[in-house]
Each structure stands twice: as structure tokens, then as C-alpha cells.
Amino acid sequence: MDIFDIANLAGVSRKTVQRVLNQSPQVKPETRDRILKIMNEHQYHPNVSARRLVKKKTRTIGLFIIQDPAKHDIYSDDLFYSVVIGSMIRSSSERGYNVLVTTTDVTDPAPILKLYREKSIDAGMIISWTNVQSIVDSIISAGFIVGLFDQNNVSERHPVVPIPLLCNEEGAKTATNYLIELGHKDIAIITGEEENPAANERLNGYLEALKEADIPEQKIFKGRFVEQAGYEAVHHWISQKALPTAIVCSNDLIAFGALKALNEAGLSVPDDVSLIGFDNVLLTQYTTPALTTMNVPRVEMAASLVEQLVQQIEDEPMIKPPSFHAALIERNSCAPLK
Amino acid sequence: MDIFDIANLAGVSRKTVQRVLNQSPQVKPETRDRILKIMNEHQYHPNVSARRLVKKKTRTIGLFIIQDPAKHDIYSDDLFYSVVIGSMIRSSSERGYNVLVTTTDVTDPAPILKLYREKSIDAGMIISWTNVQSIVDSIISAGFIVGLFDQNNVSERHPVVPIPLLCNEEGAKTATNYLIELGHKDIAIITGEEENPAANERLNGYLEALKEADIPEQKIFKGRFVEQAGYEAVHHWISQKALPTAIVCSNDLIAFGALKALNEAGLSVPDDVSLIGFDNVLLTQYTTPALTTMNVPRVEMAASLVEQLVQQIEDEPMIKPPSFHAALIERNSCAPLK
DNA sequence: CTGAAAGCGCTTACAG
């Protein structure tokens, strides 16, 4: 069953069927309806390979999930990204694009470049747990379109590489202000990696909030975006007899580690120490107590990324993408200072 | 840059280049190497659309993530499936297949059928949280290849629809025996949906274990595979003053609910009540106490599904797939009877 | 070991 068969059945030329497929107005309504009916009866759908071959567009976007063999395996802790992936697929499909998913190693961009070169995809987007600067560079320098979900996975911004932007500073400031409003004065922060832009922005938000509230004392533990850092920070403060009454954790994982250390030390969250996270990972609802945190609008950010890629693919005028804001999710890990 | 350009550069006919691509032995090694070198220099990769058009094979497998609007949104709780998806992608890629992911509504198989009819995929596999019998039926009756990850999402088995099989009965028996070995005699079970085959198999495993251990008293709470059921079961038993000393939860979600209810009632797990789950969802590591549960080998099951689909696509002789076994993961929610 | 021709199912100008 191809376009020719449909044409024969309808008693018209192939081109007329073509016009119906392209919703061209220059076909008599009766003819159009007759042809549509025949296509429906025969469950005809144009062969995409043929169409792609001539159109030189695939209407599919690659999703590259990049693994770092040095780190955890893909998906083993994708509490954050699973919802992102769902949103990407949905947004793409709304725009008429399919999503081709692959998993690859950071060290080898070859499989990704192959997808572009063999014309399997029109553009790609990257989800990763590590820095993918080199991969992005090789894709861009080969002249292909690529976007990134996480601003932290790249060391330098490239104007043609869309990345949804989160106002980290603002978010951390909101979190810190929340603790200040609860009456806390001895507020610490556990930071993410020093070289990580988001980590620094969040630190700045914390500092700014303290400054505006005229709280001179800062308590900064230089950590990483992992549970371990939260755990160590609490132990450090306990051993120094300098445990703060409230802690801004630069992400939820850090908060989990801090929570664990506090629990083990027989301290209560939030009665002894208030804890606030960042990201609003699924797990935050399940800890005891449930973690108060800053929600990152991942679904919207993913949709925005897809939108920007499609604009590039289709040569539409680039609309300046919005910035995204983190919102406070109040749960049970913060309490007023007694 | 196409096959013709390569041929020109190498000073041979297109067909010779073709032969090199197909690893045909009938090309002089020198010629072969020269051509390979040229292809490499020019980063040539054959256009997949052209190849697909003539081969009538796409080398891509569709992954249909089916949502039930009546239930939770996709991925919002994919603690179980995310690792499955990762495994499917990896296995497919090892076999030389790409994975095209779509999300669709249970009520409308049309977008899925379209993918087959327009020749975007050679086969498909379904991940779902609900019964997808009608979708499977429409795919099969249209003559396409489809497989299912979860045996519970279908009411009747169709011989041509591959589904990895888990020995539920055996798993539940292992779980129950573990509690028996810890000295428990008053062991209850909270079941899944009555119409769910896995729920019944797990119930049977429990019953069998009790029987073999000569424990006459059964305590069955007919529940569902959701947190709520575990919560209700515990409340029911408390109100009846019939709380067992150990509970077999038919899945981890049920165990989370039971744990919550026990906590709220001021009872300790595992000191007052031992709790064992089933599935080994990621969250089980994070509850307090960490949940002892039965691991389901999802990665291997997903790989097996892909393998079976590829065998069908490529008309290979179907190898009888293995059955999979759940294994005990000891954590901290079970203790010897005092 | 190598070549020339036909065809996969569509789309794209070009005509009328």
C-alpha cells in the first residue's frame, strides 16, 4: 500500500494524493474527502523513510543520556531526570517530533556524531551527570544542533547551544530568607562543587540573604552535590561544637546526608536543626521528616529546551527563552527557632 | 557526501564501496583499506533513510510508555521502571537497534499503530501501569511485533507476545520462609489486586510456605499494589487487636504504607513487627529502617525482552526465554521473633 | 573481484 495504490483506488494521479497529504488547498473538497476516506480504510500512512530521504529532515530529536563510567550507572538514581525525560518526549511529540534515546559514555562522542551524520536525527539534547563540554564541542564544530538540559554540565556557554536557565541565586536566597523568617540566625550552608556554577550561584544567594538581614556570621562548608558532603558537614560541625540551628543544603542529596548524620547523632530535625534542600527530588517526600526544599520546574525547563531546538531545526526566529524560578515547597524539616 | 562521492574519490564503482560497507569478502584488501580510509577522512556514514527505504527494515524498536489518565502521570513514580528503560536501551543498542520512545494514552492505540504503519519501527515494547490488553490486541491483529515488560498488564497470554516471566510464587515463598526461619509464626500477607496474576502467585507462595512449615494460621488482607493498602491493613489488624509479628507485603509500596501506619501507631519495625517487601524499588534503601525485600532482576528481564523481539524481527529461531527469580535482599526491617 | 541498471516510496519543481 503506497501513495500510488491510493491514487489508483481514487482514480486520480499520485500528485493529487500528495496534495491531500500536504493539506494543500488546491484539491476539490469532494476529491479530498474521497481520498481521505480511502486512506483511512486502507490504514495508509506515508512511509517515513521515503519522506525523510527526500525532505532531508527526520523529524526526530536525539536524547543522549551520557554516563560517566567513573560515576554511578545511568538511571540508578534518576530521581531527578526521569520526569525531565517524560517532559521532553511529550513536548517533542506535541511539535511533531519523535525522540530517539541513546545512552553513551562521556569519553566517546562517536556514536552520537554517527546519529547526526547518518541522518537519524535533526538535533540532539543531552542529559548527563558530568561535564560534557567536549561532547558538545565536537557536535557543534561538526555543525549540528544540540541542546543541554543542565547548565552545570558545561564549562562555557555557547550562544547556539540552548540551555534552560534556572535562577539559582534567587532560589537560594528564597530558601535562606525562609529560615531567617523562622527566626534563625545561625544559618549554615553546605555548598556544591566549587567549580560548579550553580553551586556558586546558590552560595551567593545565601550570602546575599544573610547580608540583607544583617546577619554577619556566615558558616560555609565547602562540599559537593552528594549525600556524603552533607554527612561530613554535620559531623564537622558537631566535632567543632559549632552546629548551626539551620542549614541550607545546596541540593537534596546533601540534605539527605545531613539528615542521616543528625539522626545518628540523636538530634532531631526540625526541633534541633532545620534543614532545607534544593531540587525537590521525589525522595524528599519520603524521608522522615519530609524535606522542605526548593522546587525546580523541570517539566517546563525541559519543554523550553525542546522548543528552542525545534526553532533551530525549523529556522524559526529564535524567541528569547524565559528564565526559570525555584519555588519553596514547605514540608516538615524546618521549624521556628525556639 | 554520499556513496557516489566516496566511489569517485577512491576511483572505483559505487558497488565496490557498497561491498566494503557490507563487509563483503570479495574486495581486494588494498582497495578495501583505501576506501575505508577515505570514508573515515570524510566522516561518511550511509544515509539511514535511504537504506531503510530499500531494506524495509528500520533497525529501531519502539518503546511505548503507556499512561492511564485515571492513574498517576508518567514517570512521576517510576522508581521501578527507570532502570528497566535504561536496560532496554542498552540491550537494543548492543543488538544494533535504536530505541524510539513515545508516551501514549491507554485509550488510544492510534499513535502506536501509526509508528508501525509508517515504518518508523520494526517492533515495539510496552511499559505500563495498567492493563494494555486492548492495545496489544490491536497491534497483534494488525500483524506487528510487540512485547511486554510486565506480565500483569495483560489479561491473557498470547504466544507471539514475548513477556519476561518472574517466578512470583517462588519469590513469595522465599520471603515467607525467611520470616519463618526468623522464628515467626504469626505471619500475615497483604495482597495485590485480586485479578492480578502476580498478586495471586505471590499469595500462593505465601500459603505454600506456611503449609510446608505446618503453620495452620493464615492471615490474609486483600489489598492492592499501593501504599494505601499497607496502611489500611495495619490499621485493620490493630483495631482487631490481631497484629501479626511479621508481614509479607506483596510489593514495596504496600510495605511503605504498612511502615507508615506502624510508625504512627508507635510500633517499631522490626522490633515489634517484621516487614518484608517485594520488587526492591530504589526507595527501599532510604526508608527507616531500610526495607528487606525481594529483588526482581529487572535489568536482565528487560534485556531478555529485547532479545526476544530482535529474534522475531530477524526471523531467528526463537530460543525459549529463561524464567527469572526474585532474590532476598536483607536489610533492616526484619528481626528474629523475641 | 567489479560494473550498470532498476527500484524502494516519497517530494519537488515544472507544465498545463
Place this chain on the structure above:
DNA sequence: CTGAAAGCGCTTACAG
């Protein structure tokens, strides 16, 4: 409003 021709980049027999 409709048609006939050429071409997208490959693969597949068929010859030699």
C-alpha cells in the same frame, strides 16, 4: 484544479 518526470541515497539482483 491535475499530471508526468526527475531525483533523494541507498540496495539488490544480474552480468561479466
